[in-house]
Structure formats: structure tokens, C-alpha cells
Amino acid sequence: MSKLHIVGTTLSDKAKSSDGDVADAFGRSAFNRYYYSAYLEVRDLLVRFDSNWDVSHADAPNLVEKSLPEVVRRELKRQEKISAISRAQSQRISSGVASAGSAIAEVLRIAYKVRVISDYRPEELVTFESATFHLDSHTEGEARAWLSFVEAQKGRILRFGKELGLV
Numbered sequence: 001m002s003k004l005h006i007v008g009t010t011l012s013d014k015a016k017s018s019d020g021d022v023a024d025a026f027g028r029s030a031f032n033r034y035y036y037s038a039y040l041e042v043r044d045l046l047v048r049f050d051s052n053w054d055v056s057h058a059d060a061p062n063l064v065e066k067s068l069p070e071v072v073r074r075e076l077k078r079q080e081k082i083s084a085i086s087r088a089q090s091q092r093i094s095s096g097v098a099s100a101g102s103a104i105a106e107v108l109r110i111a112y113k114v115r116v117i118s119d120y121r122p123e124e125l126v127t128f129e130s131a132t133f134h135l136d137s138h139t140e141g142e143a144r145a146w147l148s149f150v151e152a153q154k155g156r157i158l159r160f161g162k163e164l165g166l167v
Contacts, residue, residue, distance in 0.1 A: 002040065005147045008033030012140050015126070015133060027126035027133050027140070028118040034143040035115035038150045042108055045154045048167045057112055065105035068157070069098045075164050093160045100153040111146050114138050 008030045015026035043055040046063050049071050053063055076090040085093075117124050117136050126135050133140050161167035 002037040002147060004033045004040065005037035005144075008037060009144065012133075012144065015140075016128075016131065023128060023133075024126045027128075027135065030140060031114050031118040031126075031135055031138075031143050034146055035111040035118075038108065038111050038146040041147060041150045041154055042104060045104075045157060048158070049161060061105035061108045061112075064101045064108070066101075069094070069101050072097045072160065072164065072166070075166055079164065093163065097157055097160050100156045104150055104153045107146055107149055110138065111143070114143065 011026050011030035011033060015023050015030055018026055039057065039060060042060050042064055046053050046055050046060070046068060049068055053067070055063060073094055076085070076094055079085045080087060080090050114136055118126075124136060126133050158167055
């Protein structure tokens with residue numbers, strides 16, 4: 001687990017045990033830390049495949065959804081051409097990377113949107129209900145899960161990358 005995620009969890013606990021503006025500030029900060037923990041995992045994944053990629057916050061979803069699968073597809077074509085892998089293996093890997101990349105991109109887009117709201121739109125309040133809170137209809141529990149979801153999909157992509165000798 002990322003150190004930033006641990007900080008997010010601590011901030012979340014503080015938000016739940018606080019009131020008013022202080023609770024709102026802790027809640028916003030928790031969403032921010034949850035976003036960054038997921039983003040940094042994605043950045044780490046991407047630079048393993050191409051250290052020259054400039055992984056900005058805005059570009060990360062497209063890189064993981066479009067550029068990374070393209071790198072893998074090029075390598076798959078090369079390996080198919082020299083009969084290192086079969087067409088069926090190539091399709092399985094290509095599909096797996098594309099699926100995992102799209103899933104990561106979707107989470108990252110949501111997380112980034114929530115992070116922007118938490119940082120730049122103080123008029124949109126964190127809403128507390130029972131034992132949780134939410135911002136822009138996204139719960140703290142959902143945000144807490146961003147990292148583990150990204151890590152699982154990252155693991156799938158890295159396994160394929162290792163299988164192809166790309167990482």
C-alpha cells in the first residue's frame with residue numbers, strides 16, 4: 001500500500017471524527033491523497049514501458065488506454081512474425097492489456113475529476129452521511145478502492161509485459 005494511501009486513510013478517519021469546515025478540509029484532502037496514490041501507480045506502470053513518456057495528469061488516462069496497448073501490439077506483431085508466439089496468444093495478450101488499460105483509464109478519469117473538485121471547487125461541499133462521506137456522488141469508500149483496483153490491473157499488464165520481454 002502506498003504511503004499516500006495511508007495518509008488518505010488517516011485523513012478520512014479525521015474527517016469522520018470532525019465537524020464543519022474542518023471535516024470538509026480533511027475529507028477533501030483524503031480524496032486528494034487517494035487520487036495521487038492511484039495516479040503514481042499508473043505513472044510507475046507507464047514509465048516501465050517507456051521511460052520517455054511525460055505522464056501528466058491529463059495525459060495519463062490516454063497513455064494507459066491508447067499508447068500502452070499500442071506498444072504491446074507492436075511487440076506482439078514482431079513476435080508473431082518471428083513465430084515466437086501464436087496468433088491466439090497475441091490476441092489474448094492484446095485483449096488483456098487493452099481491457100486492463102481501459103479499466104485503469106476509467107478509474108483515473110473519475111479520480112482526477114474528484115481531485116479537481118476537492119482542490120479547486122470549495123463551494124461543492126463534502127457531504128457526510130452515517131459512517132462515510134462523498135464528493136460529487138463519489139464516496140470515500142470508492143476513492144479508497146482506487147489504488148487497489150489500479151494495482152490489480154497494473155499487475156495484469158506487467159505480467160503480459162514480462163511475458164513479452166517489455167519490462
